[in-house]
Amino acid sequence: MAAIVHDLDFAALAAWGTERVPAALFWTVSGSHLYGFPSVDSDVDLRGCFIAPLRSVLGLKVPTETVEPKGVVGGREVEAVSHEVGKYLRLACKHNGYVLEQIFSPLVVHGAEFLAALRPLAALCVTRHCAHHYRGFLATQRKVMDKEPALRAKTLLYAYRVAMTGVHLLETGAVVSHLPTLNERFGVPYIPELIARKADAETGALAGADVAFHCTQLDAWERRLDEAEAASTLPHDAPVGELSEFVADLRLA
Numbered sequence: 001m002a003a004i005v006h007d008l009d010f011a012a013l014a015a016w017g018t019e020r021v022p023a024a025l026f027w028t029v030s031g032s033h034l035y036g037f038p039s040v041d042s043d044v045d046l047r048g049c050f051i052a053p054l055r056s057v058l059g060l061k062v063p064t065e066t067v068e069p070k071g072v073v074g075g076r077e078v079e080a081v082s083h084e085v086g087k088y089l090r091l092a093c094k095h096n097g098y099v100l101e102q103i104f105s106p107l108v109v110h111g112a113e114f115l116a117a118l119r120p121l122a123a124l125c126v127t128r129h130c131a132h133h134y135r136g137f138l139a140t141q142r143k144v145m146d147k148e149p150a151l152r153a154k155t156l157l158y159a160y161r162v163a164m165t166g167v168h169l170l171e172t173g174a175v176v177s178h179l180p181t182l183n184e185r186f187g188v189p190y191i192p193e194l195i196a197r198k199a200d201a202e203t204g205a206l207a208g209a210d211v212a213f214h215c216t217q218l219d220a221w222e223r224r225l226d227e228a229e230a231a232s233t234l235p236h237d238a239p240v241g242e243l244s245e246f247v248a249d250l251r252l253a
Contacts, residue, residue, distance in 0.1 A: 002180035004106060006033050008044060012073050014110040020069040021082050023050040026111025026118075030098075034105050036179045037157050037195045044073070046080035046109065047102040049088035054251050057086070086247055092125045093238040097133040097169065100125060104175040121246055125238040126173050131229035134166025138225070142218060150205035153198035156214055160191060163221035170228035 008029065017027045031045030032038040056063040065084045072078065083091070091099045103122045108115060141159040148155060157179065164182040169175055176182055183191045197206060 002036070002178065002184060004034070004036060004178055006038070006107070008033065008107070009074050010107075010109050013044065013046060013078065016071060016073045016078065017046055017048070017069075017080060017082075017110060020071075020080070021048075021050050021067055023052070024082060024110060025049050025051055025085060025114045027080070027082075027109040028102050028105035028115075029107035029109060030102055030105060030177075032154075032198075034101070034107055034177050035157070035161050036181070037154075037161075037198050039154075039198055040200065043077035043079055046078060046082075047105075048080075048082045048111065049085045050082050051085050051250060057251065085250065089243050089247055092122060093240050093243060095125070095127050095129040095133055095238070097130045097137070097166070097175075100130070100175050101165070101177045105177065118246070121239065121243055123173075124235070124242070126169060126175060126234060127236055127238060128170060128229055128232040128234040129236060130169055130234075131166060131225060131232070134162055134169070135222070135225055137162045138166070138218070138222060142215075145211075145215075150207075151209045151211055151214070153194050153206045156206065156209075157191075157194050157198055159218055160188065160194075160221070163218065163225060164188075166225050167221070167228045170225070170232045170234065173234055 006029075014027065018024050025048065027046050027048040029044060030047045032042045033044065050067070052063040063084060065087045067082050069080050070078065088099065092103070100122060103115065103119060138159060141155060141162065145151060145155050145159070161177070161179045161182070164179065164186055165175070165177055168182055168185065179191065179195070
């Protein structure tokens, strides 16, 4: 597996995150740092979940289910999103690949012990219906490509990353978000150059890009995603009952 290289200060990020969300159960890094193609000016995407006080869950008023603090840590912009654990695991049960990628992110800022307990159950949420998430995400990136006046390396990398993650998940049952690692398997020759081009600027245009070529390549990845879904032996449904018991035990503890 390709190493995930980063210059992130996990201790500072953990202190910042837990100060803003004291009941945080975990924080992991998502976004371009997780995907393996950060730029010199990339911000940091923190993702995770928190637990609401038991009395607020039992009462009539619905507790806050999502918080989105923003700030600066070590001169770098940080954007965080944390859902209440009940909402978070309902999303995991709905074939949400984005949530699964956060749970299985190797960039753990806070809550390693909690994740060690959650991940075996989360692995059972890897279903063939996750294909819908990755197909939709790929379609969104292609719409972005169509609207851009000049193609960007960032847009292409997000499109290829989501396609490869989806195919790999459907064929192996493993959640891998890191594009250099995925490309060790898929061997797409132009991925390293795209990563290098993006490293210098987060939103820079990709001069000289062959748009028609990449559209053809992404068409092929869409077909491969469809074929992987059709051939997948993954379960159709997540273990909602087991995750419900997990959350109940967590609250009662």
